[in-house]
Amino acid sequence: MTETLIFVLVLVAGVLVLRWLRPAWYWTAFGIVFAVTRVLLRYRPVMEACGLTVGPARWRLALARATRQDMPGPRSPRILRVRPTRTGLVLRLKMRPGQDAFDFSASADRLRHSFGMHGVVSREIRSGVVELAMTGFDVLRKVQMPAAERGTLRVPVALRDDGTVHYRDYRQVPHALNLGATQSGKSVYQRRLVAELAAQDVALVGIDCKQGVELAPLARRFSALADNPDDAAELLDALVERMADIYRIIRAEQRISADVPDAETTADIWGLPEHLRPVPIVLLVDEVAELALFTTKEEEKRRDRIITALVRLAQLGRAAGIYVEVCGQRFGSELGKGITMLRAQLTGRTAHRVNDEASAKMAFGDISPDAVLATIQIPEDRPGTAIAGDSSGGWVRTRTPFTSLRQAVAACNAHADRTPELAELAPFRPVLPPLKSAKLPAPATESAPAPA
Numbered sequence: 001m002t003e004t005l006i007f008v009l010v011l012v013a014g015v016l017v018l019r020w021l022r023p024a025w026y027w028t029a030f031g032i033v034f035a036v037t038r039v040l041l042r043y044r045p046v047m048e049a050c051g052l053t054v055g056p057a058r059w060r061l062a063l064a065r066a067t068r069q070d071m072p073g074p075r076s077p078r079i080l081r082v083r084p085t086r087t088g089l090v091l092r093l094k095m096r097p098g099q100d101a102f103d104f105s106a107s108a109d110r111l112r113h114s115f116g117m118h119g120v121v122s123r124e125i126r127s128g129v130v131e132l133a134m135t136g137f138d139v140l141r142k143v144q145m146p147a148a149e150r151g152t153l154r155v156p157v158a159l160r161d162d163g164t165v166h167y168r169d170y171r172q173v174p175h176a177l178n179l180g181a182t183q184s185g186k187s188v189y190q191r192r193l194v195a196e197l198a199a200q201d202v203a204l205v206g207i208d209c210k211q212g213v214e215l216a217p218l219a220r221r222f223s224a225l226a227d228n229p230d231d232a233a234e235l236l237d238a239l240v241e242r243m244a245d246i247y248r249i250i251r252a253e254q255r256i257s258a259d260v261p262d263a264e265t266t267a268d269i270w271g272l273p274e275h276l277r278p279v280p281i282v283l284l285v286d287e288v289a290e291l292a293l294f295t296t297k298e299e300e301k302r303r304d305r306i307i308t309a310l311v312r313l314a315q316l317g318r319a320a321g322i323y324v325e326v327c328g329q330r331f332g333s334e335l336g337k338g339i340t341m342l343r344a345q346l347t348g349r350t351a352h353r354v355n356d357e358a359s360a361k362m363a364f365g366d367i368s369p370d371a372v373l374a375t376i377q378i379p380e381d382r383p384g385t386a387i388a389g390d391s392s393g394g395w396v397r398t399r400t401p402f403t404s405l406r407q408a409v410a411a412c413n414a415h416a417d418r419t420p421e422l423a424e425l426a427p428f429r430p431v432l433p434p435l436k437s438a439k440l441p442a443p444a445t446e447s448a449p450a451p452a
């Protein structure tokens with residue numbers, strides 16, 4: 001008897017330890033069964049308590065009256081599918097007449113508590129059908145990226161709080177702003193981007209006015225680097241010049257297409273024939289405030305030149321295959337004229353932890369008040385956590401898997417042979433001694449587990 005009791009206690013303790021240390025394993029071993037059972041057993045009362053039911057159909061009421069039966073109760077949305085996932089489960093529901101998807105997203109928090117899940121996110125699949133994606137544990141505590149597909153300029157950068165992969169897709173969202181207080185995880189996010197992009201056919205161009213401490217170690221995969229504002233101004237002018245040349249190529253190709261019946265015509269590089277298509281460029285700007293601050297008249301002139309070039313690249317760069325990724329602690333009007341104009345062009349927004357509401361508003365003030373609130377709530381002990389949104393008002397909580405500088409350097413060195421030589425940017429190409437040993441890196445996706 002005592003032995004059985006000890007065995008049961010050890011078993012329970014083992015399960016609890018597993019749940020704390022390896023929530024994903026616990027979930028796979030036990031959680032799924034518990035959660036599916038719990039959700040299905042509680043489904044009707046929870047829907048009723050959350051106000052997600054509608055009254056019975058008239059014909060049912062009439063039938064009950066005519067046959068002197070009990071009056072039928074309210075109707076819950078019909079369950080179309082229950083799908084367990086790696087991190088939770090997905091409930092697909094057919095809404096009843098009169099309901100809308102907003103009812104479900106507004107009740108997400110209540111559903112989360114009622115079903116005993118860690119998180120619930122609702123989204124409309126098609127007219128009349130919503131999906132509730134539930135997570136059984138805090139997937140952002142220890143980020144483990146699932147296998148992710150990669151596409152041209154579409155790279156997995158973080159994990160979302162619903163357990164899905166968050167992508168940075170340059171062709172969909174060409175330019176982006178990455179904000180955050182010091183030690184909030186901006187550089188790790190940027191490293192992750194570089195490590196992922198290193199394996200793609202893309203030219204990386206960097207401006208890092210922190211004397212190059214972030215980007216210089218990754219120089220082998222960079223076609224051009226500037227580590228001070230003077231070089232940055234020259235580099236940006238060269239990029240604007242290149243953009244104008246690419247526009248000329250596109251224009252020439254359009255003329256040919258107009259004369260040839262049925263030929264495809266194009267307004268960006270992706271429609272050009274492959275032999276004419278210039279390599280796309282991702283421009284990474286680290287600590288943008290360093291480019292915008294000035295003390296003398298000369299520096300002010302240089303600053304205006306830099307900001308004007310950045311605005312032009314963000315305005316016109318997409319069609320020429322030039323994508324801008326700006327990183328900074330703050331990005332508001334206090335940085336001077338042209339900054340809000342530049343910010344308006346940066347469609348993608350990623351805000352790591354910030355120190356005050358004003359900084360959060362710089363990322364999301366003109367997009368979504370909810371996202372501002374979510375950004376302020378990012379805890380200090382969770383570096384890498386960010387709110388990612390776009391100008392459509394949608395946002396999601398994400399966390400980047402930890403990528404060490406060593407891993408990023410290894411990825412860049414391994415793909416150094418992919419670094420395109422751009423004639424216009426040749427003066428800014430990093431000069432480096434030949435690589436001694438070409439050790440293969442750990443794949444960028446396999447990053448060390450993030451400390452909590």
Ligand SMILES: Nc1ncnc2c1ncn2[C@@H]1O[C@H](COP(=O)(O)OP(=O)(O)OP(=O)(O)O)[C@@H](O)[C@H]1O
Pocket residue numbers: 180181182183184185186187188189383384385399400401402403450451
């Ligand atoms: N995704 C992550 N997971 C776990 N830890 C992280 C993550 N991102 C950052 N950290 C931790 O936070 C520290 C600071 O991160 P990082 O250097 O990226 O911050 P930062 O915002 O660039 O700061 P600064 O502006 O001062 O350069 C890192 O050394 C790392 O230990």
